[in-house]
Amino acid sequence: MTQASMTTDNLQNTMITVDAMKTANKQLKKTYESLQDEMLDLIDKSNELQESLSTSYDVPDDISESELDAELDALGEEMDFENEMTESGLGTPSYLESDQTTTDKLPAFIDEPEQTPAKIAE
DSSP, X not given: OHHHHHHHHHHHHHHHHHHHXXXXXXXXXXXXXXXXHHHHHHHHHHHHHHHHHHOOOOOOTTOOHHHHHHHHHHHHHHHHXXXXXXXXXXXXXXXXXXXXXXXXXXXXXTTSOOOOHHHHHO
């Protein structure tokens, strides 16, 4: 009797283990398919990147790396200078600054008397 009970318990445990393995196998297959899809997407992106890197932009052969570096440095210095001017308040020229007194007035016409904003609102 005890041996039959143990055999039944072992069979139940085996069935539970088999069910767990089936469930795990299904989940692993889903994960594997998902990884394959992601890998194919990454391969496509990699191919696009390789294609864009291999594209020739018809850059003349007589341009040297040192000239390009110098131009990049000059652009960086120009950006730094503009940032410093903006931070110090000297960056915006007077002709670009808006004047509030001129925006409140309407243009004066030759045949009409000048009106103030208070008279217009009436």
